[in-house]
Amino acid sequence: MSEMKLVEQAIKGNEDAFLDLIHSYQEALYRTAISYLKNEGDALEAVQEVTYRAYRSIKTVKQPAYFKTWLIRIMMNYCQDVIKKSKREVLEDRIVSMQGVSEDFTYLEVEEALLNLSDYERELLHLKYFEDVKIKDIAVMWNTPEGTIKTRLHKALRALRHNFEEKGEMKRV
Amino acid sequence: MFEEEEKKLEQRKKSIDKVEVPRDKLHFAVQSGFEKAKKERALKRSKIRKRSTWSIAIAAILLISFVTSISVSPVFASKVASIPGLEKIVSLIKQDRGLTAAVENDFYQPINLSQEKNGITVTLDGIIADKKGMVIFYSVHSKEVDLSTLEIKYLELSSGMTPRYRFGLGNNYGLNLTPREGTNFYSGVKTIEKVAFSKDPSWGMGIKNGDKIEHFNIPFTYKLMDVENKNIVVDKEVTIEGQRFKIKQLIVNPIRTTIKLEEDPNNSKKLLSRAFDELKLVDEMGRTWSTTPGNSYKVLPKGNLWEVPLMESFYFHDPKELTLTFGKVAAMEKSEAYVLIDTETKEFLEQPSKSIFSNLQVKDNRVSFIVQVDKEYDKNLVHFNKFIDANEKEFYIETGGLTPVVNNYVRGSMITVPEVGQKFEFELPDKSFTTYTNPIRLDLEFYPSWIEEDVQIEIK
Numbered sequence: 357m358s359e360m361k362l363v364e365q366a367i368k369g370n371e372d373a374f375l376d377l378i379h380s381y382q383e384a385l386y387r388t389a390i391s392y393l394k395n396e397g398d399a400l401e402a403v404q405e406v407t408y409r410a411y412r413s414i415k416t417v418k419q420p421a422y423f424k425t426w427l428i429r430i431m432m433n434y435c436q437d438v439i440k441k442s443k444r445e446v447l448e449d450r451i452v453s454m455q456g457v458s459e460d461f462t463y464l465e466v467e468e469a470l471l472n473l474s475d476y477e478r479e480l481l482h483l484k485y486f487e488d489v490k491i492k493d494i495a496v497m498w499n500t501p502e503g504t505i506k507t508r509l510h511k512a513l514r515a516l517r518h519n520f521e522e523k524g525e526m527k528r529v
Numbered sequence: 530m531f532e533e534e535e536k537k538l539e540q541r542k543k544s545i546d547k548v549e550v551p552r553d554k555l556h557f558a559v560q561s562g563f564e565k566a567k568k569e570r571a572l573k574r575s576k577i578r579k580r581s582t583w584s585i586a587i588a589a590i591l592l593i594s595f596v597t598s599i600s601v602s603p604v605f606a607s608k609v610a611s612i613p614g615l616e617k618i619v620s621l622i623k624q625d626r627g628l629t630a631a632v633e634n635d636f637y638q639p640i641n642l643s644q645e646k647n648g649i650t651v652t653l654d655g656i657i658a659d660k661k662g663m664v665i666f667y668s669v670h671s672k673e674v675d676l677s678t679l680e681i682k683y684l685e686l687s688s689g690m691t692p693r694y695r696f697g698l699g700n701n702y703g704l705n706l707t708p709r710e711g712t713n714f715y716s717g718v719k720t721i722e723k724v725a726f727s728k729d730p731s732w733g734m735g736i737k738n739g740d741k742i743e744h745f746n747i748p749f750t751y752k753l754m755d756v757e758n759k760n761i762v763v764d765k766e767v768t769i770e771g772q773r774f775k776i777k778q779l780i781v782n783p784i785r786t787t788i789k790l791e792e793d794p795n796n797s798k799k800l801l802s803r804a805f806d807e808l809k810l811v812d813e814m815g816r817t818w819s820t821t822p823g824n825s826y827k828v829l830p831k832g833n834l835w836e837v838p839l840m841e842s843f844y845f846h847d848p849k850e851l852t853l854t855f856g857k858v859a860a861m862e863k864s865e866a867y868v869l870i871d872t873e874t875k876e877f878l879e880q881p882s883k884s885i886f887s888n889l890q891v892k893d894n895r896v897s898f899i900v901q902v903d904k905e906y907d908k909n910l911v912h913f914n915k916f917i918d919a920n921e922k923e924f925y926i927e928t929g930g931l932t933p934v935v936n937n938y939v940r941g942s943m944i945t946v947p948e949v950g951q952k953f954e955f956e957l958p959d960k961s962f963t964t965y966t967n968p969i970r971l972d973l974e975f976y977p978s979w980i981e982e983d984v985q986i987e988i989k
Contacts, residue, residue, distance in 0.1 A: 371567070378559050386555055391545050400551070400558045407562025412569075466541045476710050485538040486545075500711075513531040520534075 363420035374414060378407050381424055384487070385431050391486060392435035402438070406431045422497050428487055429479070436475045469519035477512035484509060569814060604633045614641040614654050618666040620709075621718045628664065630845035631657050631783050640749050648673035651745040653732045654716070659754055659782050663724050665732060668716040669706060674738060676708040676715050682735035682742055684719050688727035706736070722785070722838070726753045758782045759844060761851075763988055769858060770980040772796045776853065777834075779988065786818065786842040788853075792833045798860040800827075802974045803910060805837045807856025810988065812848030851988035861978035871968045872896060872957060878968050885950075885977065897954035899946070906977040911943065911951050917972070918965040926955045937963065 365373035378385075385406055389399035409430050417426055470478055483489040491509065495502040605623075609615050615637065622628040631637065636657050643652040654666040665686070669676060681704040683697040696719065706715045731748040761779040768774075773793035780787045788808070792800055805825040810818045818839045825837040861881070868886055869879040875891045877884075877898075888899040900911050915925045926941035941955035958965055 371563075375559070375563060378563070379556065382555050382559050383550055386550055387545055387548070390548055391541075396551060396554075400554055403555060404558040404562035404565075407559045408566045411563060411566035466537045474707065481538060485535065486542050510531070513534045516534050516538075517531065520537075 359423070360420050363417065363423045367414055367417055367420070369414075374411060377423065378410065378427075381427055384424065385427060388428055388431045388482070388486070389435060391482070392432070393438060398438065402431060402434055406434055409434070419497065422493065425483065425487065425489055425493075425497060428483070432475075432479050432482060436478075439471075465520060466516075469516050472519050473512060473515055477508070477515060480505070480509055481512050481516070565815065605629055608632055608635075608637070612637060612639050612655075614639050614652075617668055617714075617716055618654055618718070621666060621716060625841050626846065627784060627786075627841035627844065628657065631842075634783070634845055636754055636783050638751050640751070642747050642749055644745050644747050646743045646745060647738070649679070649736060649738065649743055651734050651736070651747065653747045653749055656749075656751055657784055658726075658751055659756060659784055660726075660758075661723055661782065662785060663721045664784055665719045665721065666716065667719070667732065667734065668714065669736065670712075670714045672713075676706045676713050678738070679706045680704060680737040681706060681717075682737050683733070685733035685735075686721060686724060687731050687733060687746075688725075689729050692733075693724050693727065693730075694721045720784075754783070756783055759847075761988060763986070765986055767855075767984050767986055769855060769982045769984060772798050772858075772860060772980055776986055776988070781842065781844050783844045784842055786839040786844070788837040788839070790835050790837065792835065794833055797862060797864075798980065799863045799866045800835070801859040801861060801866075801976055801978070804835070804859045805855070806859070808837055809854050809856065810839070810843075811852050811854070812843075812846075813850040814848075816843075816846070816848070818843055848989065853986040853988050855981075855984065857979040857981045859976075859978065860980050861973065861976045866973045866976070868971045868973065869968050870896065870971070873967055881973070881976065894957045894959075895954055896957060897952060899950045899952055901950035902977055910975040911953070912975065913941070913953060913955070913971050914974075915972075916955070917970045919968055920966050922965065924958060924965065 359377075362373045362377050366377055382403060385403050386399055389402040389406075390396075393399050393402060406427065410427055413430075417423060419426075470481070473481070480494070483494055484491065491502055491505050494500075495505045498505070609619055615632070622632060636659075637655055638658070639655040640653045641655070643650050649669065649671045652668045652670075654668055656666065657664040663686070667684075669679070683695060685692055685696070686694040708715050728750075729748065730751070731746050733747075734745045736743045736745070759781040761781065763776040763778050766773060766775050773796060775791045775793070777789040777791055780789065803823050803825065805820055806822040808820045808825075818841060820837055821840045825835060828834040828836055865881040867879070868877060868881075870876070870889065871878050872891050875889060877886065877889055880886050885901045886898050887901065888897075890897050902911060913926055915923050917923050923937060925938050927938055937958070939956045939958055941953070943951055943953050946952045
């Protein structure tokens, strides 16, 4: 079955179709969760919760073509809530302890800068640079003109740059 | 234009792509999330069918109890359509199951009063009030001023001319107003835990616009909802690592649930601030109510009674079964819960066995030392608000704002020293003013020390 058909079936309430879809995107969901939450336990819990939420609100999917992004957005919302509820310091420490990436300082710097963005900006950057969603598609999904999305993307990148620079200055001092 | 930023983001993606995926566990996580949703749906169906002969009101309440934060229920949607101004606050409450249920059960009182000053309009949208407290929904908009350049300086609830509640920010601080995406509109919510009913209340707000602070004040009236609490008397004892506690009761009202518990005065350990941050209630369907971290408090400074408010109330959810778990409880040996300093010899006379304090210095009437906390420990918890001299005389340490000109108040500060820790410093009282006697004692209300045991208490 094609993905579109699967999504349509899932919306109608076909449980197998729903499970097939989630399993095919589970890795993408997990990586999104890791990118926000930085540890395996929390990321797995996030996947569980997002599966649950997705099943509950599957009927609200309006554009089957963007099903994957719809899922990713539920995940991002969930993660943002988790981050708000926990504390930033805790999160920053988790980044350091994350295996395999801890040597890369650039990475830490990006992570810190991302924490200082608004939810919206972070979501936008995530879709564009992590999920490789085209600006054109984001515009369709959010029902916003392409130009506006571009402007906001630039604003987000500028905010990111600003955060880098601020960080740089602090280090020099 | 942003090549460097884009490159960094791509590098980040690459490194996250390298993280190993625990495939089995992931598969299991999806399955269990799915099972949970299915179970809940089945339950929901059978319950509604069973009670279909009951009144519509009861059916509506039942329906509410199965709605969680992500979706908006039909009841809620119809309230939004029928109450003027409610749509503005939807995003603020739909994350909170307790507040959503309060709206659905007609506890929301629309106010919709505005005041305009120099192009900025503040609106008091509505309130939810019960016998104890109040939740206030307010918003700010402007046609002329960009909201993101404004800052909130204070929020205030007064009764006549008397302020009853004030949330203020110091001279150098303000809370940025972050407008909703794509709009020049901000909406906020303030929960006031305890405030008595007032006949002539008014909502005040200070907004900083450039160098100027605009003061808004909106008088309003409201009805006090006469509701019965659904308190649950528990009276059960629990022992965690040998420390005894008694769960007294749960105070359950429409906007708030508070757990009252008592520590045994004979316990060898002292409960620290934020003792019950991990406390949790779970019902028969796996729905969880957690505490608001940092909000548990001792009712009286010298008493044994604690109150632990939950983040959301389950008043309208009527759980059939409730199980209480504690997680980690912040506590340390009473015999070690202080630091004793001699300011003459400039040394710590006593401190906890695994001490996090070091580098004591006494210079020009200032005492300072370093507090080292692990990364897992929230450094914001580190604080001292008073010291006690050898004659049990208390001196209050003021770390923010103005120090009252009273002879038992001294100035203090807490700063972060990179790679060293937190540096705490306070002044000794001016000798021409008042005297103190060595040694001086600082009681610990915080410490990276916890007790934990896998205990469960059936509340219901």
